[in-house]
Structure formats: C-alpha cells, structure tokens
Amino acid sequence: MSEQAKKVELIECPIVLNYNFSAGRAPTQFLRGMKQGKLIGQRSPLTGKVIAPPRGACPESGLPTTEEVPLPDTATVITFTIVHLPIPTSALEPPFIVANLVLDGSDQTFIHLVSGCANEDVKIGMRVKAKWKDQSEWDYSMDNIAYFEPTGEPPVDIEALKASRLEEAKRFLKAKAETK
C-alpha cells in the first residue's frame, strides 16, 4: 500500500557489454612466454632499457620495442602496500601485499603480490622470487605466478640498483653503436 503511494526516486540501470579482447603484438609475445613459464621482456631501441611486461612501445620515445630479452624470475621490491580490504572476485584474504616489482635485468616496474612471509617483514629493496602455480594450471596469463616470495638475500639499495641499470643501458647502446 505505502509502496504504491511512494514517488519514484531511484531506478536500477544495470549495463553489461560483451567484448572480445585481442592482445597486441608485444603483450601476445609476452603471454606466450608466460604459457611456457618464461618471462620475456622487450628492449627499447632508443634507450636500451628493458620493459617487462611490454606493451609495444618504449614509453620514453614512443618507438616500437622489438628485441626480446629473456629474464630470470627474480625481482626487487621497489614499493609496496598492505591491502586491508577484500577485493571482489579475488580469493585473497586481507591483509595482503601488493607490490611494485622490477625483474632482474629490466627497467620498468610491474605490479604483483608478495607473500610467503609476514607482511611486516616486507621492505623496500627486498629480494623476491616468483612462486609459480602448478604447470597444469598455466595459461596465457601473469596469473601463472601466484605471488613473489622472499629469497632471503640481503635487501638492495634502490638508488644503487637504478644507477647500475642506467649503466647497463648505456653499455648496451655503446656496444650497439660500435657494432655498426
């Protein structure tokens, strides 16, 4: 009764659209590597820096990255945060750690989970290694890695890491110029 007398104030307007996403050339190459349990970055022809996972362009120059660079599955924690809110559709139980990591041999960070230790023990500069899921679960996805866990090595100085990566990029460019 009172329902009928009430004026309409709110309407439900759900919207669902279906898409068929196709990965670009560079992400496709990376994801094919993931399916094989390999991490393969791509190098910028201008700066010599290695990007993983690659999106097709060197973000500094806009030039296509084409040279593939196989990378180990060890990384350094550049920054991180402890998440206390549950993520819908995720099996993760808060609190859990989301981190910005840089794979050894690459120059751009990516986001993944860090686990296998107490949240309080995670530090900037911590050395970590990928914990892969069982091979039977592997697909064309970053999800093949469940999370990264500490290796136990001493933490790394981030500024020193950045400096050595810059040196590496310069060395690469110099070597490239010399072979011409």
Next chain:
Amino acid sequence: MAQAGSEHAADDVLRASFDVGYTYQRLVGPVIGEFLTGLRDGKMQGIKGSNGKVICPPTEYDPVTAEECSEFVALPSTGTVKTWNWVNQPRPNHLLKKPFAWALVQIDGADTSLLHMVDAGSEAAMKTGMKVKVRWAAERKGFITDIECFEPA
C-alpha cells in the same frame, strides 16, 4: 571477469572474451520521478514548456528556451507515429524478440516525441502518421519499460 587468453589457430592473435558490467542506480529527480511514477500507475503525462508547448517525455528545461519546467499535464496514452523504422532481426539486447519498429511517437496533446518500440506485426503495418496506443506492462515499477511498447490503435 577476464578469462585467460585462448589461442586462435587461424591467426597469431590471443583473444579473451569478457563482460564489462556496471550496476548503476540513478536518482531521477522530481521531474523524471513524477513521470515514472505516473507510468507505474498506468498514467501518461507531459510537462509544460515555454510558449504553451507540452513536452513528452518531460524534461527539466525547455530544450529551446532553457526555461525551467515544473507544471505537469495529464495526457492520454495514445499518439501519432512521426517517423519509424523496421528491425527485421532484433539484436540480443533488444527487448522485443521478434521483428518490430522503433518510432518517435508524439503523444496526443504533446509537441515533442517519445522514442519507443511499436509491435506492429509487420513492416507493412507501419506508416508515418498512424495512430498507436501504449501497451502497459503487466507489472510496473516506475521505469520506461512500464510502457512495454506501443501497438497500432
């Protein structure tokens, strides 16, 4: 959410099907709210615009003068088709699952038109200038689909 990529044998492309969904709720305000309340009660209404114009479906402002509208007018649930089309193959999202017409229907007494569907049965039954009437939905909730569609009058 996203399923992981599946191989497309024919070309070197990884594809993944996924749905993007939003569970929007919208506050309608007093003007749209009044119109939708009327629809829920099986009543058609227009709103007075500038210079004696009657606007249906009601808008908060006259689209020509930008004057604020507030005075509602009771209207019949019949109207005239001002223009139409014919959908031979309804798309998955369309609410009518058989061939139907879209039409701009000028409700009797109004000066603007309402966009809705006409269940005319066949393209031959559609004509600009024809009279149509509302087919009210059996269960109404205060939504534009309280008008299930129009049908030839």
Next chain:
Amino acid sequence: MREVAIIAYAQTPLVRDCGAKNDVELVMEVVNAVKHQVGFTNQDLDFFCSGSCDYLGGSAFAFVNALDALGAVPPINESHVEMDAAWALYEAWLKIQTGHANTALVYGFGKCSQGDLPDVLTLQLDPYYTQPLWPDSISLAALQARALLDAGKITEEDMARVVQKSRRNAKSKPGTQLKGDYTIEQLLAEPKLVSPLRKHDCPPVTDGASAVILATREVAEKFHKRNAYITGIDHRIEAHQLGSRNLIDSMSTRIAGEAAGVAKGKVDIAELHTPFSYQELLVKQALGLGDDTVINASGGPLAGNIMMSAGLSNFGEVAMRIIKGEANRGVAHATSGPCLQQNLVAVLEGK
C-alpha cells in the same frame, strides 16, 4: 587570430579487425609517421591532444595507456577528449590561439572490433528514457532516414548514388576498407537491414588511428610552399532528446558552417563525416554546397569509419589535397552523437 596550418597527416589502413595490434601499437604507427613527415621530435611539439573512447575496446584507461606511443618521458603537455579527435583538434587550435603553443600533435583511435559498436553507442543516450531500451545506432539513423524520405527531401536512389560514389572513390585511395564498382540497380536490389537502411547505407566497423600536426605560419612555412590554413572553425550541438529535434534539417551543421564562413568562397572539396549514406545529402544541403564541390574524394566513412578519428581524418584529407595543389579551398566536417546531433565544421584554404 593566429594562422594555423595542418602540416602532416597519417592514417592506418582501414580494416575490419586489426588483429594483434593494441591501442598503443595502432597509435604508434600514425604518431611516428607524422613526426617523421616533418622531422619532429617531442621537443618540437608544444601540445598533444587526442580523441577516443574507452568503451570501444572495453579496456579501462585505453586513453592513458596510449600515451606510451607518444613517449611521455620527460612529461608532455597533454589533453584528451571523449569525442572524435576533430574536437581534440579544436582544443589544440584554441591552445595555439591563446599563444600557449605553436605546434600540436592531434591523434584519434578506435579499436571497435573488440566490442559490439551499435550497442556500445547506446551508452551515449539519455539514461532514463532511452538507453534502457537499447536503441542501437543503426536503428536511430534509420529513423532519420525515414523522416527525410517521408518529407520528400531524399530518395532511395539518392542514397544509393552516395554509396556508389563512395565505393568508386575508395578504389583510388590505398588502405580503404570497402571499394568497388556497383550499379544503382545492384545496390537497390539488396535487402533492407533496418528499414529504410540497407547494409551498404551504414558505415563498416573499422579499427584504426589517424594523426595530424598543427603549426603556426612561422613554423608551417618551413615545410610546404603552400600550406593548408584553417580560416574558420566552429561546432554546435542540438538537444539531447531525439523527440525534441528537427531531424530533417541539420541546424547545428548549418549554424556551424555559417560561423566558419563556408559560403565566403568557392568550396572545391569537402570531406564530410557522414557515416550513413543519407547523411551526406543532409549535410551537403546544410552547408550550402553545390554539385561543383567534390565530396568525399577519399571514399568517406562508408569506405572505412574509424570511430573517434574519422572526423580528424577529414581534416588531414582536405589539407593534403590543398598542399598538393589539387584544391584551393575545402571544408572538413565531423559529427558526434545520434542522428548528427553535434557537428564541427572547418574551412581550410591554401596560401
């Protein structure tokens, strides 16, 4: 008013599905091409502006991701609009008018193959009365076509002639999607898709990107002996409610055309962003163009329609023909919204 010219233009080949190319890779092609045409690096560009829509491909932040294609390190002065990139060009043109820039790179892109475009476009409609009914873009265009036929302003033969011309012109331009020779009889024999429209009256779904570079006179003179200058530009929008609009006369195009000064001289060429065949007739009339104006020599959007960049491409098409000496004065037009709701008109002249 500062004189602004279009000095470079590039467009990807127009294809139904660009396959394994993401937004970044599509944009890279055209951005690098226009920079290469004039030997520019980011240091030479004062402003970057783009047009696109995340809902085309369904990927969030597609716009921002595409910045990878520009090389935004060190940071660049950038803006973007959820519109056809022709409006991004308008913003860039304004930026140059204010004196805050002398050069600008404008680009647009759309990977429509990933979604169902006619349904995606319903999201731009009134969310209370209209969108919940899911009236797709083709159905809405059909309503306008019917109104024009009823009013005796066009005939189905007129529409077929537009399609015939588009398919024929598209043959001479590389990278067009739909081309060929057709007779009016062949076209009219096709069944209706959404009456009164036949499939060929509607634009194809196209993946692609395009880009232009704008420059002031001082810069432009270094590149071409004869440059294509924007001598007038304006855009107008009509009411949101379809039922409040006059669908048989494109008033917004008419007013924008007058404000841009279309009638001030002979119009040799016009590239009109009229994705449905009947719309070319309506826009031609609204702009007051005569039969001596060559319309859509490129084939137009019926030959390939990059959502969010087709309007920008029109600027490039007109500019390049002026630079090559094929025309002296031209009109570039862009549209947005259902049934030509919003229209941008510009006049380009060779000097």
